[in-house]
Amino acid sequence: MVTHAKLQYYRHNYGLVCITGLLGCRWHRYKQSLRDNRKRDFCVFGFMSLTFLFLTFLLYVILISRNDFDDFNWFMYNFLDGWAPYFIILLSVICVLFTYLAILMLLSLCHIIHGHQLYVHPVHVVFIFICLGCCIAGTIGYSKLWATEWFLIWLSLKAIGPFLQIGCVILMTMVSYIIIGQWFTLSKWYLQMFWLCVYLSVMVGLYISPLFIDSPCVVATSKLPPKPHIIGHRGASGIAPENTMISFEVAEQNGVLGFETDVRISFDGVPFLLHDKTFERTTNIANVFPDLIETEASMFNISQIKELDAGSWFIEDNPMMTLGSVPQERRKLYAQQKVPTLLELLKFVNKTGMVIMFDYFNPPKSNPYYSDMGPIHNAIHESGIDPKKVWWLLSDADIVMSERYTPVVREYLPPDVLREKHINHINIEFSSISLEQIREYWSHNISTNVYNVNTGWFLSLLWCVGTYSVSSDNCHTLSHLENPIWTLLPRNYLILWVTVDVLSAIVIVVIFIVRRIHKQGTKYSPESQSLNWEAQSHQVQQHRSHQRMDSYRRNKRAMKEKLLMRDVASELFDVEPEVDDLGIESNYTVQSTDGRVMAATFHQDRNGYQTSYQDPSRIHSDGIVNL
Structure with a gap:
């Protein structure tokens, strides 16, 4: 039978074609479907959302861990026995995966908004599961190899807590249009009530969360402590080869309070500066003494040590990714550096009037100066430095100092105990002390030095709680920070908090009303029915x-x-x-x-x-x- 019905004309919507094509590989219009989503579609979208949130959190963790990225690089260097910018490689991989998942999430939300079936191509599904597995494996490895960084993540959340709350409220308000639209599609009243309670619980929790946020950066200007002093960790090791004289000179030019270094004793009893157990990482020992690469540094004479080049490795490897800011004249000086002795550094410190703090590594028992501190004291006396300028790190707080050095403990002790021992300085890792304990020390006029602090936000956080000084590789940047990156007056934060919450609630109510009106006023669309004939009219067609x-x-x-x-x-x-x-x-x-x-x-x-x-x-x- 011949029909004379007028053929429908369909306008080409290339935007929707791209959306359905990229997500589900449905590049032809007749493949686009407005049918209801299947359970499989919901499960895939749930896993995609979970993976995206997991990957977002992991990206945040990696960005915050940039404070100690050098530790990660050297761990991988020792593990793989080869140098590469491992942290940058890891960050790049995470960024690529995050971008990929972000695009998939955006395409999925576009499908939901336009009412198309949330069909994800199986290739995407496979990659989503691979990303989720990588995130889980990466988190487990991160926890085992770099567990102290979790405390740094917690500190960062305390620092940005107010802005995190505001950002979450704005984000939930933006996606409310989609959430409310999907809520109206629920056919069972008890499902509507359940998800309404869940949504309201989340929003109310976000609205009142500032009551439980205690950010040190929300502080009155009059109560803001002075800026922490900067102590050059192994000199200016972020921009110069560590534990070299040029590194200490660069740190001094950037206005540091003093230096933190590492001291070992040579086989002939001369204290010298070196952090590692061997010379392999920071010198050219592979070229000078290729048969002694694995030999412990304290088993060399000082004459042998002075033959090593302690600066060229920094130019060749660029471990801190800062060599681009170093002029060519200074690079030539880097290539001429030798391993300095403690006496050379002490004379420089005495000349500049700074302080020095060092870790002493006892040599092996085969070294004649095993457990002999005489060479250290001799070097201090010979330099003519004021003993009070030497911050002596104690391994036991009960040690009675025979010299008039400034004692510094390495662990948290109650202020009363420190007062009894006449100790006013503490040098401690950031993961071993809380912000409340730093505030407690500050109120008792006890100086706290926290290591290692290499980012501006971390320095700002410790600044707001009263930290006296920080050890940093990046003294060339932190020393020029005049104010905390951000502070907020309590009254201003209260106004901001209430304003954002009220506006969010108003916007959500308006969205609900608009979606309700749109739902009641929805008309029959021939084009939609033609696209979705099989899905929406299956029973009628069968009859x-x-x-x-x-x-x-x-x-x-x-x-x-x-x-x-x-x-x-x-x-x-x-x-x-x-x-x-x-x-x-x-x-x-x-x-x-x-x-x-x-x-x-x-x-x-x-x-x-x-x-x-x-x-x-x-x-x-x-x-x-x-x-």
Whole structure:
């Protein structure tokens, strides 16, 4: 049957084609589906969301851990026995995965907004599960190899807590349009009530969370402590080769309070500066003494040590990724550096009037100066430095100082205990002391030095709690920080908090009303129905299909009956048929006007009209029916 219905014209929407093509590889319009999402689609979207949130948190962890990225590089160097910017490589991989998941999430949200089926191509699903597995494995490895960084993550959350709350409220307000729209699609009232309670609980929790946020950076200007002093960790090791004289000179030029270094004793009793147990990492010992690469540094004479180049490795490896800011003249000085002795550094410190703090590494028992501190004291006396300028790190707070050095403990002790021992300085890692304990020391006029602090936000946080000094590789940047990166007056934060929460609640109510009106005013869309005919009209189409089959069977049976009646009539009435058989096939012979009437009846039935059977006696020979 031929139909003359006007064909529909569909406007090409290349944006939707790209969205469905990138997410589900449905690049043709007829593949786009407005059918309801399947359970599989919801599960895939749930895993995608979980992986995206996990990856976002992992990216945040890596960015915060940049404070100690040098430790990660050297750990990988020792593990893989080769140098590379491992931290940058790790950060790049995380950024690529985050970008990939962010694009998938954006495409999925576009599908939800436009009402398309949330179909994700199986290749994407495989990559999502791979990303989730990598995130879990990375988190486990991070916890085992770098557990102290979790405390740094906690400190960072305390620092940015107010802004994190405001950001979460704004984000949830933005996605409320999608959430409310999906809520209206729920068919069961108890599901609507359940998800409404969940959503309201989340929003109320975000609204009142500032009551539980205690950020040190929310402080009145009058109560802001003075800026912490900077102590050059192994000199200016962030921009110069560590534990070299040029490194200490660069640190002094950047206005540090003093230096922190590491001291070992040579086989012939001369204290020298070196952090590692061997010379392999920071010198060219592989070229000078290739057979002694693994030999402990304290087993060399000072004459052998002075043959080593202690600066070229920094130019070749660029371990701190800062060599680009170093002028060529200074690079030439780097290549001329030797391993300095403690006496050389003490004379420089005495000349500049700074302080010095060092870790002493006892040599092996085969060294003649094992457990002999005489060379250290001799070097201090020979330099002429004021003993009070030497911050002596104690391994036990009960040691009685025979010299008049400034004692410094390495662990947290109550202020009363420190006062009894006449100790006013503490040098401690950031993961071993809380912000409240730093505040406690500050209130008791006890100086706290925290190591290692290499980022501006971390210095700002410790600044707000009253830290006296910090050890840093990046003294060339932190020394120029005039104010904390951010501080907020308590009153201003209260105004900001209330304003954001009220505006968010108003916007959400407006969105709910708009979505409600839009839901009630939704009209039938022919284009949508044509795109989603199979999904939205499956039952109706199935019912119509059964009706068509039944109609076909009835018409077929009626056709057979009519043909049989025509043959019977041709036997009773010997009449020749006319040329027009009114729809009866030409291979059948019509011999009676009765057969013609039956054929006409059948033809009219096919066009939707009903004609009763006429008696053959009422038909003239010319085919006209007598009424």
